[in-house]
Amino acid sequence: MSPSNVLPRAVARFLLLPIGMIAVAVFVRGLSSTGDGFAAGTVAALGVVLQYVVFGHREAERRLPVRRAPLAAAAGLALGIGIGFAPLLFGDPVFTHLPPAGEKVAKLGTLELATSVAFDAAVFLTVFGMVVGIVRELARAAEREDQEE
């Protein structure tokens, strides 16, 4: 490890958790103010990208379970489809969210426990999984390139 590398590595390591916190905050605040699942997913993905930039493909893969990224994207999509189309089973139109309008929403701190929030979480998962998955594919391709040279 060259000395010039120490600072970025330390910063990247320290920043991972705060970035995750910010992503969660952007998500939770989503219903009441600026931010939503898409923005939160992008923030979280940027945190992972930072690890890739600083540590490189190999080490990032060792530190984080990024191999599961496509799974996260697929799970997000499945969750979204499920939430969107489940009301059909009860004879309601698609995307009828629960609880219905006018009723009180159970709250966990600032987070509202409603199906629209769960759908936002599905968006979060998909965006996060997609970005991390693409970054991982690109990093692997770049590494192969290096090996061939």
Place this chain on the structure above:
Amino acid sequence: MALYGLGGAVGAAGGAFFVAAHALAKSALFMVSGAVTQASEGEDRLGRLGGRWRTMPVVAAAGALAAAALAGLPLTAGFFKDELLFKAALEHGPVVTALVAAGPVLTLAYIGRFWARIFLGSPGEAPAGPRSVPATLAAPIVALGLLSVALGLWTVPLESLAAEAGSVSLGGEPAGLSVAYHLDARATNLIALGVYALGGLLLATYQRWVPVAERFALVALRFGPERAYVSSLRQANRLSSALHRVEVRDLRRRVAAVLVPCGVLVTAGFLATPTLGQYEVGPLDAGDAPLAIVLALAAAAALAAMAPRSQLVLVLVLSSAGYSLAAVFALFGAPDVALVAVLVETLFALLFVAVFSLLPGGALRREASLPVPPSRRWRDPLIAVVSGLFALAVVWGTLSSPVPPGPAISERLIELAPDAHAQDVVTAILSDFRGLDTLGEVTVLVIALAGVGGALSRRRSA
């Protein structure tokens, strides 16, 4: 289809019944022919098959059930489909009835022959093959064949299904339908008996009809629909290849193929619509100065993106254009969009760096030093001008279009947001009011991921 044309309650509901019963039997028989072909090493000419009941008794039995149902023999669902057909036809007099009854006669003959040629007689020239039909192939045939018979014995499910479908096609009128076996000399039974007799006769005297059928087939081959079909298909294929050459030979053409038709058609649409109050230049206040400055910056960055010969500089210039646009959104009072724009721009800058790192170094410089072929010297600027003007026309026309009087939909959305338990309208729109849109967009993301994975892994194997 003819049943729907005959009309009336019997016609509408009977049509639905016919489709259901016919589909069950026909799909079973399609699978029979598939299974037989599979087990005979690809032999699909009827003339070379035969005696197959020895190697595949289960398929033969299930196929017989399905064939009986298709031919409309009693105790199968097919019997009632023909009975309903005759019943509807009888309302239209004897000529129609005779024409309609000809269909089942031919069906009985051809389906009987189909089954007999495959399963009876002596084994044909085709290799019998040691293989029997795998259970996974036989099971659906058996299930469909049994279902055809079961629904002929217990008709309630098909009946209610068909009645419901019939009342829909009659526009809500109830289409009552009840089928049952009657052992008496009513007209439909007599017609059915006649059909069986004629069909059996046709089947028994098959040899005599062969020359007639062959001659007819020859005529049809020369002048019939098949020829027209084949030639139209060939022409369509040629057209598609030509388009393919024009469209996807390289990335530049691909972009042009999207932008130019889009630009021309949309611009034509804009020219054709009345534009009262559109395309007017409003006054520029001093308060607009920050917006104007940021927009000028974005435009300058976009223009500058043509110059760089280094990939890293190109990425930086492109993302500065994006960041300027994010600032525009912030100035417009759209913090949600501005936040997402900044995040996405950051992400894209990094992704662009990653993608460009895969390109050979100096690719841009080398490309720029190549002489431009004469054909492209005029084409590329033309494409750029057309698509640029198109974007200008759309944006200018939309933004300058006068606000129609009356309540705007955006106000309604803001009113409704608390009902969706959201104080933030943008989130309410994304996850609730237009959730289906969001789901579609998210699906695109997953497809994009799959595409990137596929493209890069193909690169690996190449």
